[in-house]
Amino acid sequence: MAFFDARLLYLIFFLLLLLFGSVESTGNKAAQVCVVGAGIGGSSVSYFLKQLSCSNANVPCLNDILILERRSRIGGRMATVTIAGDTFEAGASIIHPKNLHAVRFASLLGLRPRSKSSDGSWFSVWDGSRFIFETLPPPPSSCLAIYRKIHSLVNALLIFRRYGFSLLRMNRFVNRMLHRFMLFYKEYESRPVFETVEEMLKWTRLYELTRRTLKEELLDAGLSPQLISELVTVITRINYGQNVDISGLAGAVSLAGSDDGLWSVEGGNWLLAAGLINYSNVTLHLQEEVASIAYDEGYYVISSTNGIHYNCNVTVIATPLDEQSISFTPPISIPSRKMQHTFTTFIRGLLNPKYFGLNRVSEIPNLIGTVETPEVPFSSISVLKKYTEDDMTFKIFSREPIDDSLLDQIFSSRKETIRIDWPAYPHYEAPEVFAPIILDGKHLYYINSFENAASTIETSAVAAENVARLIISRLSGMPLNMIKQKTKTTNPDIQHLDL
Numbered sequence: 357m358a359f360f361d362a363r364l365l366y367l368i369f370f371l372l373l374l375l376f377g378s379v380e381s382t383g384n385k386a387a388q389v390c391v392v393g394a395g396i397g398g399s400s401v402s403y404f405l406k407q408l409s410c411s412n413a414n415v416p417c418l419n420d421i422l423i424l425e426r427r428s429r430i431g432g433r434m435a436t437v438t439i440a441g442d443t444f445e446a447g448a449s450i451i452h453p454k455n456l457h458a459v460r461f462a463s464l465l466g467l468r469p470r471s472k473s474s475d476g477s478w479f480s481v482w483d484g485s486r487f488i489f490e491t492l493p494p495p496p497s498s499c500l501a502i503y504r505k506i507h508s509l510v511n512a513l514l515i516f517r518r519y520g521f522s523l524l525r526m527n528r529f530v531n532r533m534l535h536r537f538m539l540f541y542k543e544y545e546s547r548p549v550f551e552t553v554e555e556m557l558k559w560t561r562l563y564e565l566t567r568r569t570l571k572e573e574l575l576d577a578g579l580s581p582q583l584i585s586e587l588v589t590v591i592t593r594i595n596y597g598q599n600v601d602i603s604g605l606a607g608a609v610s611l612a613g614s615d616d617g618l619w620s621v622e623g624g625n626w627l628l629a630a631g632l633i634n635y636s637n638v639t640l641h642l643q644e645e646v647a648s649i650a651y652d653e654g655y656y657v658i659s660s661t662n663g664i665h666y667n668c669n670v671t672v673i674a675t676p677l678d679e680q681s682i683s684f685t686p687p688i689s690i691p692s693r694k695m696q697h698t699f700t701t702f703i704r705g706l707l708n709p710k711y712f713g714l715n716r717v718s719e720i721p722n723l724i725g726t727v728e729t730p731e732v733p734f735s736s737i738s739v740l741k742k743y744t745e746d747d748m749t750f751k752i753f754s755r756e757p758i759d760d761s762l763l764d765q766i767f768s769s770r771k772e773t774i775r776i777d778w779p780a781y782p783h784y785e786a787p788e789v790f791a792p793i794i795l796d797g798k799h800l801y802y803i804n805s806f807e808n809a810a811s812t813i814e815t816s817a818v819a820a821e822n823v824a825r826l827i828i829s830r831l832s833g834m835p836l837n838m839i840k841q842k843t844k845t846t847n848p849d850i851q852h853l854d855l
């Protein structure tokens with residue numbers, strides 16, 4: 357009985373909301389749904405809200421969506437830098453071929469995928485004093501296809517000789533995770549709307565992977581300690597700036613980031629967010645930072661640092677709250693979480709072979725991964741582009757900033773240096789604790805509670821889709837059944853600046 361009362365109440369609320377539009381009685385600006393943040397979370401929740409509500413005859417259309425973004429650009433942790441006229445990913449750079457939301461967004465928006473360059477195939481593991489493992493240097497670009505095949509076969513054999521059948525077990529571990537993750541793409545009739553991250557993960561049988569560390573999971577899966585302390589560690593340091601003590605799920609997602617078929621969006625992954633915002637025709641206010649969110653008799657008053665107030669029926673937080681100073685009235689309570697900072701340094705110049713105990717620049721591998729040791733001040737160094745033999749662009753990931761004197765040891769020449777300090781992803785700690793998705797029991801939603809499971813473009817989109825469905829089903833009091841989505845190709849007319 358109480359269930360029907362609650363549903364009836366929501367339905368009346370929703371009908372009133374549609375009848376009178378959004379709340380404007382206080383003279384403040386207004387919107388049905390306000391979204392904090394224009395990254396992939398904020399852009400995709402807006403897209404899903406519009407698609408799901410406006411293409412479904414059973415629920416009224418949520419047309420009036422406002423995104424508030426504190427920066428002057430769209431994309432959040434998807435961003436680019438330009439060096440020597442070339443654009444490089446500065447934040448999220450790779451997308452897995454099985455990331456179906458990203459694949460669909462790109463196709464819907466007419467964005468071109470770019471395959472990951474194979475230059476990284478000259479891969480090495482550096483322990484601070486020597487390269488403990490190295491594949492073959494790439495063959496000359498003019499060589500025959502058959503020679504290339506033999507080259508990659510020899511590389512595969514080299515890796516197999518060092519790590520043996522443990523590699524197959526690692527693949528099985530990642531594939532099992534991916535197989536379960538694919539449940540998030542099941543049709544709506546057979547996929548529930550989830551109120552908590554724990555429910556989402558339990559339904560896909562991924563929850564247990566968040567309870568133990570990656571190392572524990574991999575040892576149980578039969579991987580050799582050598583594979584874990586070398587290759588696996590290299591990958592988790594590159595993808596999450598952390599070691600194998602991260603949770604099994606974040607670790608499996610990180611390992612999937614070394615699969616074949618990885619891609620990115622031509623021109624920059626941020627185009628996904630920009631395209632979705634444009635496609636959904638939602639209102640976007642750039643350079644509008646949210647300072648406070650106060651609940652006031654049925655709506656949220658959002659105040660920005662520009663001194664503007666918005667009355668919103670529903671509010672969605674699409675940014676991590678961990679390093680935020682947004683004040684909430686009444687206060688909200690979420691578990692404390694540390695963000696892992698990743699320092700991304702771009703250098704145009706030339707590596708110093710002596711730093712690596714080598715004689716010639718041509719002996720330095722294209723991708724230098726590192727093991728966990730205090731001797732190494734960086735997580736990875738990779739060549740992004742080779743202009744000539746002594747002029748290249750590099751990307752360095754590190755946990756601490758790399759100062760000029762250290763850069764002058766690692767590089768023999770530097771023409772350009774760009775530094776970015778990212779509050780990049782959660783510092784993963786098993787067993788993970790998750791913040792609520794519904795922060796106040798009403799209509800204040802938090803997409804980034806899902807980041808404790810894993811932090812990627814796709815996981816943000818998966819969490820955003822669930823939040824959109826949750827909002828619509830809670831507002832209308834109806835379970836979401838078959839919802840047809842419109843498809844259209846468009847040329848995003850977008851605003852963006854390099855970092």
Ligand SMILES: Cc1cc2nc3c(=O)[nH]c(=O)nc-3n(C[C@H](O)[C@H](O)[C@H](O)COP(=O)(O)OP(=O)(O)OC[C@H]3O[C@@H](n4cnc5c(N)ncnc54)[C@H](O)[C@@H]3O)c2cc1C
Nearest residue numbers: 393395396397426432433448449450646675780811812813
């Ligand atoms: C260096 C790095 C490498 C990565 N590599 C990959 C990768 O290869 N592949 C992958 O899939 N993922 C990768 N990730 C993770 C991925 O970038 C994130 O998981 C994803 O982009 C998060 O998107 P989001 O929209 O949830 O948050 P964000 O992108 O952080 O967006 C939040 C937005 O909210 C805005 N905002 C914050 N506070 C306020 C406020 N008070 N008022 C208004 N606006 C506000 C921010 O400016 C930002 O634009 C990487 C991340 C980093 C940093």
